[in-house]
Amino acid sequence: MQLQAKYVVLGLLYKRSMSGYDMKKQFEKYFTYFFDASYGSVYPTLTKLEQDNCIVKHTIIQEDKPNKHEYEITSTGRELFEEYLNSPVLDDSIRADLCVRLFFGEFASKETVLKWMNERIKKNETIVAELQEEYERIKSEMSVTQEITIQIGIDYHRAQADTLRKGLKLLDQDSST
Amino acid sequence: MQLQAKYVVLGLLYKRSMSGYDMKKQFEKYFTYFFDASYGSVYPTLTKLEQDNCIVKHTIIQEDKPNKHEYEITSTGRELFEEYLNSPVLDDSIRADLCVRLFFGEFASKETVLKWMNERIKKNETIVAELQEEYERIKSEMSVTQEITIQIGIDYHRAQADTLRKGLKLLDQDSST
DNA sequence: GCTTACATGTAAAATGTTACATGATTGG
DNA sequence: CCAATCATGTAACATTTTACATGTAAGC
Incomplete structure (x- = not known):
């Protein structure tokens, strides 16, 4: 469901x-x-x-x-x-095109893969900044659970960007060997 | 799209x-x-x-x-x-029931909200452990981009659990005032 | 003069889930 | 003996996206 x-x-x-x-x-x-x-x-x-x-x-x-x-x-x-x-909480349903592409990354060129990752890192940085700004602006009017909601969003985008940055290093090491 | x-x-x-x-x-x-x-x-x-x-x-x-x-x-x-x-990468499309509920958390009882959060933390810990195990087992057969894919999954679940744990503290402070 | 914001809605097409139907074998 | 695994598929239903249709007013 x-x-x-x-x-x-x-x-x-x-x-x-x-x-x-x-x-x-x-x-x-x-x-x-x-x-x-x-x-x-x-x-x-x-x-x-x-x-x-x-x-x-x-x-x-x-x-x-x-x-x-x-x-x-x-x-x-x-x-x-x-x-x-009062009904059971459902699992997150995610369709992440980027992850699908990375899973099949070996069939794409290295430049393409790097472009995907760099663009996503940049995009996530923008989103984190926007969410943080929005958070500061309205936190006084928000409930604690709504704050948590925004925080989950911020941390989600930040964690993904971090992982991708580490991934870029891995790709670099990989190609230098 | x-x-x-x-x-x-x-x-x-x-x-x-x-x-x-x-x-x-x-x-x-x-x-x-x-x-x-x-x-x-x-x-x-x-x-x-x-x-x-x-x-x-x-x-x-x-x-x-x-x-x-x-x-x-x-x-x-x-x-x-x-x-x-070669087509443009699409944004992640997410439907996260937990976040929706937390957004409306003020309409639920405190116990209910705590149950939602604690259950999710536990679930994510299990998933992180499973993914990590799976990762160790098959990383030799995986491409670098596939490794990144798994890492994104691990970090996604871990980040969400961390945020929820911080959220539990916030809720605690909130109720003690 | 163009775009954006305001504001609602429908129709066609795509897409998807759930439940059903079938049926053998293996393992506990 | 029961559940799970192997394996495919359909039908009904739910849901959703995209494009279309309409029209005013404000701001650049």
């Missing part, structure tokens, strides 16, 4: 009402390294949860901007989310 | 022919932390690659055991895999 988008949606609405557009924003900002869902996934999920009476829609008329559909969680929705919180 | 199973299948066949069953075995053993595919995904992928002339099937008649379908990569298949190796 895999983590379903509907639980993430319900989790967000547990604290405050928001629109599908707002949710996607949240995913991009705070969920980057552990969850993502496209609009084509968010909107149908909202429609389905509404049909199941887990959420109710409120249309907010806005001038200058398109109207907004704000969803509010119902008691049924709260129950469903609480059931989720 | 997401990493497609067909490229992983082609990658395995690039070195030697094997069956769908063998592939699943490989995924479980060496790809655990960065890729997985069920039989219901592997077999249809093989059927489709065969239709596209990327692989050819050889039926091996076995006594005592069910017959085996060994697939061999064709030149078309090799080209497709080489194209993949």
Whole structure:
């Protein structure tokens, strides 16, 4: 079984009402390294949860901007989310293209492999810096477990970059023999 | 775009022919932390690659055991895999239930949160030990980039456990104030 | 004048998981 | 005798991505 988008949606609405557009924003900002869902996934999920009476829609008329559909969680929705919180934690499901490529690295040229690794190291450094900045900026408004969440993200990207740097040295030794 | 199973299948066949069953075995053993595919995904992928002339099937008649379908990569298949190796590396796609739960941790009881974290720490310690054992056992037969792959897995699980242990301390301080 | 942000949604296609179906042999 | 390993495959269902469709307003 895999983590379903509907639980993430319900989790967000547990604290405050928001629109599908707002949710996607949240995913991009705070969920980057552990969850993502496209609009084509968010909107149908909202429609389905509404049909199941887990959420109710409120249309907010806005001038200058398109109207907004704000969803509010119902008691049924709260129950469903609480059931989720009491269900067993699922394993992380990861699809890491870089690791797949490295596994087959012997079939690629050395330059290609080095490029993959160097680009990833650089990318991860950027992400670590961004997450750290974000963390400093909002930690006062975050719960302790949310802080841990961000920390897991930071350490994940940092650990991967470290391993890749060590890997570069290994490759260097390998080619010099 | 997401990493497609067909490229992983082609990658395995690039070195030697094997069956769908063998592939699943490989995924479980060496790809655990960065890729997985069920039989219901592997077999249809093989059927489709065969239709596209990327692989050819050889039926091996076995006594005592069910017959085996060994697939061999064709030149078309090799080209497709080489194209993949030269395409841009995709970002990791992660769905981490634990992080989602921690993000919403304030809605769960403290015991529940502690249970989530302690269980994950224990699980990761087991995985690290297994990967390390496996690494020692087969590193002589592995390419350098494959070693890096295993190392990324080890460090990923270790870093997450470390962060969670630090998180437990944070939670402790938090409750004592 | 172009892009970005705001905002929602659908349809087609791909992709995937789970459960089912089958059936022999080996090891505890 | 029961579970696991060997081995393949399908069907139903769930889920998701991508592309399309629409339209305003602000900022550069």
